Amino acid sequence: MEYLDNLGQKAVAARYELQKLSTEDKNKALRKAAAALTASAERILAANDKDSEIAAAGGMAEGLLDRLKLTPERIQSMAEGLLQIAALEDPVGEVMESFERPNGLHIDKVRVPMGVIGIIYEARPNVTADAFGLCFKTGNTAILKGGRDAAYSNAAITEVIREALCAEHITADAVQLIEDNDRAVTAAFMKLKDYVDVLIPRGGAGLIRAVVENSTIPVIETGTGNCHIFVDEDANVEQAVSIIINAKTQRISVCNACESLLIHEKIADKLLPALGCALREKNVEMRGDERVRELIPDAGKATEEDYGREYLDYILSMKTVTSVDEAIAHINRYHTKHSDAILTRNKEHAEQFLQGVDSACVYVNASTRFTDGFEFGFGAEIGISTQKLHARGPMGLKELTTYKYLIHGDGQIRG
Amino acid sequence: MEYLDNLGQKAVAARYELQKLSTEDKNKALRKAAAALTASAERILAANDKDSEIAAAGGMAEGLLDRLKLTPERIQSMAEGLLQIAALEDPVGEVMESFERPNGLHIDKVRVPMGVIGIIYEARPNVTADAFGLCFKTGNTAILKGGRDAAYSNAAITEVIREALCAEHITADAVQLIEDNDRAVTAAFMKLKDYVDVLIPRGGAGLIRAVVENSTIPVIETGTGNCHIFVDEDANVEQAVSIIINAKTQRISVCNACESLLIHEKIADKLLPALGCALREKNVEMRGDERVRELIPDAGKATEEDYGREYLDYILSMKTVTSVDEAIAHINRYHTKHSDAILTRNKEHAEQFLQGVDSACVYVNASTRFTDGFEFGFGAEIGISTQKLHARGPMGLKELTTYKYLIHGDGQIRG
Numbered sequence: 047m048e049y050l051d052n053l054g055q056k057a058v059a060a061r062y063e064l065q066k067l068s069t070e071d072k073n074k075a076l077r078k079a080a081a082a083l084t085a086s087a088e089r090i091l092a093a094n095d096k097d098s099e100i101a102a103a104g105g106m107a108e109g110l111l112d113r114l115k116l117t118p119e120r121i122q123s124m125a126e127g128l129l130q131i132a133a134l135e136d137p138v139g140e141v142m143e144s145f146e147r148p149n150g151l152h153i154d155k156v157r158v159p160m161g162v163i164g165i166i167y168e169a170r171p172n173v174t175a176d177a178f179g180l181c182f183k184t185g186n187t188a189i190l191k192g193g194r195d196a197a198y199s200n201a202a203i204t205e206v207i208r209e210a211l212c213a214e215h216i217t218a219d220a221v222q223l224i225e226d227n228d229r230a231v232t233a234a235f236m237k238l239k240d241y242v243d244v245l246i247p248r249g250g251a252g253l254i255r256a257v258v259e260n261s262t263i264p265v266i267e268t269g270t271g272n273c274h275i276f277v278d279e280d281a282n283v284e285q286a287v288s289i290i291i292n293a294k295t296q297r298i299s300v301c302n303a304c305e306s307l308l309i310h311e312k313i314a315d316k317l318l319p320a321l322g323c324a325l326r327e328k329n330v331e332m333r334g335d336e337r338v339r340e341l342i343p344d345a346g347k348a349t350e351e352d353y354g355r356e357y358l359d360y361i362l363s364m365k366t367v368t369s370v371d372e373a374i375a376h377i378n379r380y381h382t383k384h385s386d387a388i389l390t391r392n393k394e395h396a397e398q399f400l401q402g403v404d405s406a407c408v409y410v411n412a413s414t415r416f417t418d419g420f421e422f423g424f425g426a427e428i429g430i431s432t433q434k435l436h437a438r439g440p441m442g443l444k445e446l447t448t449y450k451y452l453i454h455g456d457g458q459i460r461g
Numbered sequence: 462m463e464y465l466d467n468l469g470q471k472a473v474a475a476r477y478e479l480q481k482l483s484t485e486d487k488n489k490a491l492r493k494a495a496a497a498l499t500a501s502a503e504r505i506l507a508a509n510d511k512d513s514e515i516a517a518a519g520g521m522a523e524g525l526l527d528r529l530k531l532t533p534e535r536i537q538s539m540a541e542g543l544l545q546i547a548a549l550e551d552p553v554g555e556v557m558e559s560f561e562r563p564n565g566l567h568i569d570k571v572r573v574p575m576g577v578i579g580i581i582y583e584a585r586p587n588v589t590a591d592a593f594g595l596c597f598k599t600g601n602t603a604i605l606k607g608g609r610d611a612a613y614s615n616a617a618i619t620e621v622i623r624e625a626l627c628a629e630h631i632t633a634d635a636v637q638l639i640e641d642n643d644r645a646v647t648a649a650f651m652k653l654k655d656y657v658d659v660l661i662p663r664g665g666a667g668l669i670r671a672v673v674e675n676s677t678i679p680v681i682e683t684g685t686g687n688c689h690i691f692v693d694e695d696a697n698v699e700q701a702v703s704i705i706i707n708a709k710t711q712r713i714s715v716c717n718a719c720e721s722l723l724i725h726e727k728i729a730d731k732l733l734p735a736l737g738c739a740l741r742e743k744n745v746e747m748r749g750d751e752r753v754r755e756l757i758p759d760a761g762k763a764t765e766e767d768y769g770r771e772y773l774d775y776i777l778s779m780k781t782v783t784s785v786d787e788a789i790a791h792i793n794r795y796h797t798k799h800s801d802a803i804l805t806r807n808k809e810h811a812e813q814f815l816q817g818v819d820s821a822c823v824y825v826n827a828s829t830r831f832t833d834g835f836e837f838g839f840g841a842e843i844g845i846s847t848q849k850l851h852a853r854g855p856m857g858l859k860e861l862t863t864y865k866y867l868i869h870g871d872g873q874i875r876g
Binding site: 065421422 | 473477480481560562566568575576654658659673674677679680681697700703704707708711793811815816817819820821822823824825826827828830831832836837838848849850851853854863864865866867868869870871872873874875
């Protein structure tokens, strides 16, 4: 694919330029890009209108149309996102470790940009600006492949940013958009290993699976969350209801929402009637095992399949268990290694759960909804990693960097 | 593949057991496994004889036969390897960061085992014990797929270790060997994503490429090294000759050996005649550009292809350049991101090179041969990573771990 080769070569050339920029240069460029987005709102909105019309004519569902739609406020918030990134500390250049060997070699482990980052995402035009900002701040060049339904919007946003970079005498190839929306091009992009150092899919489970299965570039999996809450026998019932309602209903469409509830059988009769009322009030459909259905008569029956599902909807699967160990085993079988919580006043049980559950984030007495770069204080987030290589959980700026060893000698040879 | 599913399930079950072991339990088991290897030398040698006979009858080349061959001394050194690993610090459990959020959530970032590590390697039976030791010490279970030519040897070594674990009341499934050597099984193993957290190929470029292209499990690429040395205009000539001879000839078959030499044109006439003599003495075939051939008349002609090759042989490609920038650009085009060195007395040039060359290890005035877990002081090594995700350069015990966030709250919900 000559088109992609060309893009890849430009991205690699640009990364060596970006690497030479000072933090202040990068921040200034981010602020200029933010101002350019605001100033070019009309142009971006016109492009977005085209996308929205085509999508509506094609019968796109309401929820997806809303994600696609830009407004002056949403453009403003894209610009503010870039300003926030400009205000964050630059992780590049940090000396992570320094040591001297007996032979006199001095070794520094230094944080450096990854190089070229590929990002594949769905029809959410705001990701375009956001991904650029995070990659640029960390000295990486970005090759973006957005959903085809947002093609005009993404092209307009990318153009505006590239123009702003040019005006700052920075290579526009710091961010490139793949504008050919042929599926074969996307498939070939996933094999662009000679140029792209890491590929990050941002989107639903289907997109992520396709990238994992087809990419030869190292991938960071993000975002699928079948999050569990386990209510232990000696949980505070009132607190438990509050946390469960928050984790399930505060925002249903996100990866850190609770999808499945485990209840210690000894607390079931104290918890479930009150919880049933609260969930009913929020219109949450409950699907439980036999004991759950005894205590919440309007609950449906939970199947094996329910326990493995990320509903992203007003549905909650529920199951009683007889021990912390049973809860841990169930979670490790069905979860996506994202976020899981125990609600308990028993410190030993809490420890057992923290150690036993194999997730990026394991909570005691708090809502799973806190798994988030901003809530963790990272100031930004490229996604939530659910794999174990490189980064786990919320990924901020540091997680977009790697390191290299710089070794100073004075003629050392190996004996 | 029921066979692999079964192996995967056992590995996952075993990882939860390993996780509960104390450092002392793990060290004790490693020492017992070491003793068992020594005590079972005859049994292992008998198995190795079978492999060697079959391989020799099949016409295996001398070098490969030597890698396959075990001796009492080699078994002893496998045992000593396990003792060395037992003596190393256990990285698991380290609290890497700890922070409190304004809402009172307390977040600990804690180092934990990866889980299940898959290792695919060639017909080197010593890797079996070594891979087990490194994975076990870091609380990981290992699924090993060794080269079919070492099938009997690997089976014997694995059995001895499993028996030693059993005798210590530790699950034998801490290490499992894939004994079905059908290619389809290996291919399916690379897709065993539901059970295996990371896959590490150890071997030649072909093996690594096959794993990268076919695995859906996250892979850490190791080992291919097209390492460069650039002799800058004001290098110390005598030191340069000593470093180049060391990097090229001290051990030719390893990934950190020098394969390509760049020479600043201003130092060519001072360096090359002396270097030519020294390389000739070591029987190194030289392949250079026109200027090199003028100064070393018996040097052959270097082609484009030469510059990209990892010879692992007594051959060196050589090219003159006009600047540090040209050297950096050439290296970044042809290298494998492993190890590259500049020889110079000019601090500015050294800095420029350290920043510009995109390798795991970048050296000033030292041999590339130091890229090695032992030479770096890590005490052990599973390989040299040449990718940028997770780990770069020599991978020791820490690099076989990941982290998770443990979050303590007292009822926090997200607003």
